[in-house]
Amino acid sequence: MSLNKIEAAQGWRVRSTQDLAAGLFMIALAGLALFLSRDLSTGTLRQIGPGMLPKAFAVICAGLGALLAFNSLRYNGEKLSGWSWRGVIFVLGAAVVFGLTIRGFEIGPLKVPQLGMLVSGPLVVIISGLAATDVKIKELLIFAAAMTIGCALLFKYALGLPIPLAPWLLGI
């Protein structure tokens, strides 16, 4: 972290891409918040308006972000490392698919009927399972079936939560 004279003399350059990106990220988020709260009145200290705190927090966030970005030019730190898109796509995609299919949805011309957990459950397990680099399809399929049955018994029957199982097939 600390900087000796020789290092300082080397002048300004990016010493930590991670910190620089983190600083810019904070500034961007703060900018977004300021933009979204532009129409909210700040009010006075005596009667604080709805916009006062969001704007204040956003300004502080931006300030911290600027400091972080500035520090990334002075102190050595971590580099930004690569992204694993495979994980992001499969894992988060699986959750989105679950959300879309459990009760059905309609977006414009796209229509999915209410599939229920007996379909959504295996879908989550299988799609997310594909994110692993050492995936074994057969094992995953069996595991998906077992997990779904286990979850149905646990959540639907043992805990009594109102989750649709398979309305198109079983009517529940």
Place this chain on the structure above:
Amino acid sequence: MSEMLAHLSLGFGVALTLKNVALCFVGCLVGTLIGVLPGVGPVATIAMLLPITFGLDPVGALIMLAGIYYGAQYGGSTTAILVNIPGEATAVVTTLDGHQMAKQGRAGVALGTAAIGSFVAGCAATLIIAALGAPLTRLALLFGPAEYFSLMVMGLCFAVVLARGSILKAFCMIMLGLLLSTVGTDLETGQERMTFGFPPLSDGIDFAVLAMGVFGFAEVLRNLENPEARDVVKSKIGRLLPDWNDLKQSAAPCLRGTLIGGTLGILPGNGAVLGPFASYTLEKKIAKDPSRFGKGAIEGVAGPESANNAGAQTAFIPLLTLGIPPNAVMALMVGAMTIHGIIPGPQVMTKNPDLFWGMIASMWIGNLMLLIINLPLVGVWVKLLQVPYRLMFPAILIFCSIGIYSVNNQPVDVAFTALFGLFGYLLIKLGFEPAPMLLGFVLGKLMEEKLRQALIISRGSFMTFIERPISAGLLLVAVAILVIALLPSMSKKRDEVFTE
């Protein structure tokens, strides 16, 4: 004293019904079951298991949640000892000597010592909570909005200083959490704030959605990226109960650890995280032969584990008496309590005494259960630790998905959680530690409310925070802790503590 006994007997009356004991048992069991999984810390465990408490009455739900919490804590220690992967910061120290003991074929003794140490610490901490609960609640009733605001500022300052990694980044996370908490309808004017005009956001960001996205999904993404080298102990577990010699060696460290952990745990702002470190350092300092530490010294397990559990439990004190969660786990407890219609704070004790004391009594019962269920089940946990990650995370995912869906029966919440998962992954990639954000998020709404009230009372003068003595004292502590932490010599020490 007699008041305390009366309260405790009321509590045990509530907690010792067959149903509540069963709930406590199930909570401890599933808490340990999930907590044992490597890479799943207490926060993720509680977030994941939250939905199984939805169908219960508030008392039962909280008793079960407390059970889950202890189970998750203990499960984390089991992983630390057997696999050398700490579930969270407080279990880091346990890996040092615990895993060494396991390698020497004394895994059973290490686990047994951890369980017994935790039990002793739990007993003491239960008494501390019972003794301090009533007086602190009375103190809390003296607090006006200004004091509450200052107290939360102090808590957040502590959280910044005690967070892992860079102080500046922890500060960023707190502020980001506060900023996120302002999303949604403004309580006083009814205006929508930063909702993109999107109806599901008008109630604000759901706590469970944020927590599960950032701690459930993002953790999975982080773990997928770093293929873990799981170092499951191959040698025999050995006998579980420590022999006379072990007990003699670990008794004093255990008591000292309880004292340290219990005291630090009361601090607002995650003081509990310091307990195990402090206890380990102390034991090493006063040991006759410090070189044994790091090579399987039983004191290095007994002390920190006791401190860990005592701190985990006394961390309930700021939550139950003041309504202010000191760390991310307690922030989750606030979320859980709110779902069941209980607003944590001093009024809980007066309005729902059976809930308050029942929960405290169930803490002790929970500790006893941990001792009873874990010693025979160690073999099961070892088996569970051998489940490959490629099957573990799909299971985590289906649990999380069903869980979030069940919070509001809203499918769109699951998609939101995925979005926060991406957000959390981005934060991790940028080197941020997301736990302080959760704390800022939970405290944000309350802080805004108290700030507004305080300024209305003082007619818009900020001086009120300095003129009122308690408030000024709290702010002074906050400034002092920040200054001390930023001193160059201290920040170097801080780095050492967290890298050890």
